[in-house]
Amino acid sequence: MYNEELGFSAPIRWGMVGGGRGSQIGYIHRSSARRDNVFNLVAGAFDINFERGKEFGKSLGIAEDRLYPNYKEMFEAESKRADGIQAVSIATPNSTHYEISKAALEAGLHVICEKPLTFTSVEAKELEELATKNNRVFGVTYGYTGAQMIHQARKMVENGDLGEIRVINMQFAHGFHSEEVELNDPGTKWRVSTAVAGPTYVLGDIGTHAFFLSELIVPQLKIDRLLCSRQSFIKSRAPLEDNAVVLLEYDNGAVGNLWASAVNAGGMHQQKIRVVGSKASIEWWDEHPNQLKYEIQGEPARILDRGMGYLYEDDHVNCDRIGGGHAEGLFESWANLYVRFATAMHAYDANEQDKVKDLIYPSVKDGVEGVKFIEKCVESADNGSVWVKY
Numbered sequence: 228m229y230n231e232e233l234g235f236s237a238p239i240r241w242g243m244v245g246g247g248r249g250s251q252i253g254y255i256h257r258s259s260a261r262r263d264n265v266f267n268l269v270a271g272a273f274d275i276n277f278e279r280g281k282e283f284g285k286s287l288g289i290a291e292d293r294l295y296p297n298y299k300e301m302f303e304a305e306s307k308r309a310d311g312i313q314a315v316s317i318a319t320p321n322s323t324h325y326e327i328s329k330a331a332l333e334a335g336l337h338v339i340c341e342k343p344l345t346f347t348s349v350e351a352k353e354l355e356e357l358a359t360k361n362n363r364v365f366g367v368t369y370g371y372t373g374a375q376m377i378h379q380a381r382k383m384v385e386n387g388d389l390g391e392i393r394v395i396n397m398q399f400a401h402g403f404h405s406e407e408v409e410l411n412d413p414g415t416k417w418r419v420s421t422a423v424a425g426p427t428y429v430l431g432d433i434g435t436h437a438f439f440l441s442e443l444i445v446p447q448l449k450i451d452r453l454l455c456s457r458q459s460f461i462k463s464r465a466p467l468e469d470n471a472v473v474l475l476e477y478d479n480g481a482v483g484n485l486w487a488s489a490v491n492a493g494g495m496h497q498q499k500i501r502v503v504g505s506k507a508s509i510e511w512w513d514e515h516p517n518q519l520k521y522e523i524q525g526e527p528a529r530i531l532d533r534g535m536g537y538l539y540e541d542d543h544v545n546c547d548r549i550g551g552g553h554a555e556g557l558f559e560s561w562a563n564l565y566v567r568f569a570t571a572m573h574a575y576d577a578n579e580q581d582k583v584k585d586l587i588y589p590s591v592k593d594g595v596e597g598v599k600f601i602e603k604c605v606e607s608a609d610n611g612s613v614w615v616k617y
């Protein structure tokens with residue numbers, strides 16, 4: 228059970244870049260980081276527009292002298308304070324992640340950054356190396372990977388409940404951009420611009436979420452090669468895709484497929500993963516995050532529920548905030564991630580990295596893998612949807 232008694236010496240002094248008023252993802256960072264009093268938001272460069280960001284920061288109760296026009300001034304000024312920030316979350320559009328994360332690591336901060344981590348895997352790798360060199364924690368917010376039933380799925384695969392893994396079926400396919408909504412929606416407009424979003428739209432924006440679920444649940448599978456086909460059904464989005472399908476072959480003979488789409492008309496989020504083994508299958512769907520479907524060949528299907536005694540005994544599975552039957556969801560999953568980020572940060576600061584070696588949270592390494600996945604998909608799709616070695 229997670230609650231506010233986590234035993235940390237003090238909340239981590241924390242700042243944010245981006246995530247300002249009206250942003251899609253800023254609030255969930257703040258509410259998750261502060262859920263268990265593990266982070267204390269004391270500084271920010273929340274907005275590309277300083278005045279708006281300052282007004283917003285003041286409305287959150289942050290002292291005016293710690294509201295900055297940009298991240299550079301924030302890192303510099305905070306590093307001179309005895310009570311300066313120890314960690315920063317970066318919730319800005321994709322094109323800025325690399326430079327802001329790099330500057331944060333160079334300023335000695337722990338970093339939590341949005342996905343897709345960078346435009347290229349070379350940049351992502353550079354961040355990974357810098358985080359290692361500077362002994363800093365670097366988390367990436369693949370939001371649902373703090374959800375208990377995802378970790379139950381991981382344990383089931385690890386313990387052989389499914390038998391040998393044969394097929395992984397992944398998707399994140401919503402319908403919210405079935406029309407050209409970017410004409411009136413700035414949050415979608417940057418997502419279909421190569422300059423701001425990077426080399427892909429849906430593959431990086433949502434495909435990487437589904438991809439990381441598979442990496443977390445079935446970490447032993449290594450991709451051998453993949454083939455991707457991507458489309459811009461709204462023509463003005465080209466070369467960025469609003470729909471993509473990917474076929475994957477793993478080195479043990481297993482196969483996978485991933486569908487990422489923003490034009491799945493009528494679809495809500497439809498983020499799902501099904502893992503098929505030689506004895507049984509499991510399936511998780513983000514619209515019912517408290518449940519995991521467990522189907523053993525020849526037996527009636529079962530629905531496993533969060534918070535129940537029949538689940539695996541594991542810190543990542545048993546981190547409920549309330550007993551089974553009540554709903555937990557995206558916000559609790561994110562809060563679980565933020566608790567783990569804080570746990571890792573305290574351990575690193577005390578030079579006790581060994582204590583957190585079994586702690587599972589999406590790290591910079593997973594961010595690097597996400598960027599590599601995107602790169603390989605583009606390489607395949609833009610060469611006529613051919614198989615490419617991973």
Ligand SMILES: NC(=O)c1ccc[n+]([C@@H]2O[C@H](COP(=O)([O-])OP(=O)(O)OC[C@H]3O[C@@H](n4cnc5c(N)ncnc54)[C@H](O)[C@@H]3O)[C@@H](O)[C@H]2O)c1
Binds near residue numbers: 246273370
């Ligand atoms: N993890 C998730 O589930 C999830 C969900 C949505 C978005 N995201 C990611 O979060 C990031 C932000 O997405 P969003 O939808 O919130 O975008 P958004 O356009 O809604 O908001 C971006 C915010 O960043 C601010 N900003 C832009 N450039 C800045 C800069 N240089 N310095 C300071 N502030 C700056 C803007 O003013 C705005 O407040 C993207 O990388 C996106 O892929 C992740």
